[in-house]
Amino acid sequence: MNQKLITGGASIAVLLCSACSAPELVGRPDLAIYENKPLPEPVREDLVIPPRPYVLGPSDNLNIDVFGIPELSKSVTVDLTGQIALPLVGQLQVSGLTTGELTSVLEKKLRQAHVLDPQVTVNIANAASQIFTVDGSVAKPGVFPLAGRMSLMRAIAQAAGTTEFARENYVVVFRTVEGKRYAALYDLRAIRQGMYDDPEIFSNDIVYVGDSQARRLFRDIITAAPLITTPLIILLR
Known part of the structure; x- marks a missing residue:
């Protein structure tokens, strides 16, 4: 269990100092990482998303x-x-x-x-029949048209990104294949770090971004902080 005790200004200073350290990009062994220099320019094939046949449906x-x-x-x-x-x-x-x-x-x-x-x-x-849904801790949850190919990160961007309360290591994609329901758990932080590929989203997929109750609790307590007259100690799980 990770515990963080916040007791006043000294702890805040420690947190600020730790936030100043440069982030480290960690990826897969096959991921070429460039630090402080330009990426190679893409060739023509890299500029085009491979097409996927569009399947007709109601309302098209x-x-x-x-x-x-x-x-x-x-x-x-x-x-x-x-x-x-x-x-x-x-x-x-x-x-x-x-x-x-x-x-x-x-x-x-x-x-x-x-x-x-x-x-x-x-x-x-x-094209109106191919859609996907994004729900949970995103800025603008809803149903979106699937135009061309779509990845998980792009799908969440369609919903205006995650909120401050999002649990980015708990993103679930629900999919039905041949009448069977499947669910896959993803970590957006690991995708950003290049630990694994950004998974593809298909028509009728449902993307759910988890919610961090601990962050909500912390926000509520900080909001009420001016009313607190004793030292503040918070246990975050």
């Missing part, structure tokens, strides 16, 4: 263009059952498909409807 807005046939070109929204409706095609289940897969399905359906050599283009006008 799509622009579907059939070359040379404007009456078949439509802007549609995937309904809550994961379907769209198009001329000559009818109702079509698209939830779970990529835009490339949907393009192939539409071209096949149109050929079956006697459209000669259909050339279909599907573009996502508004």
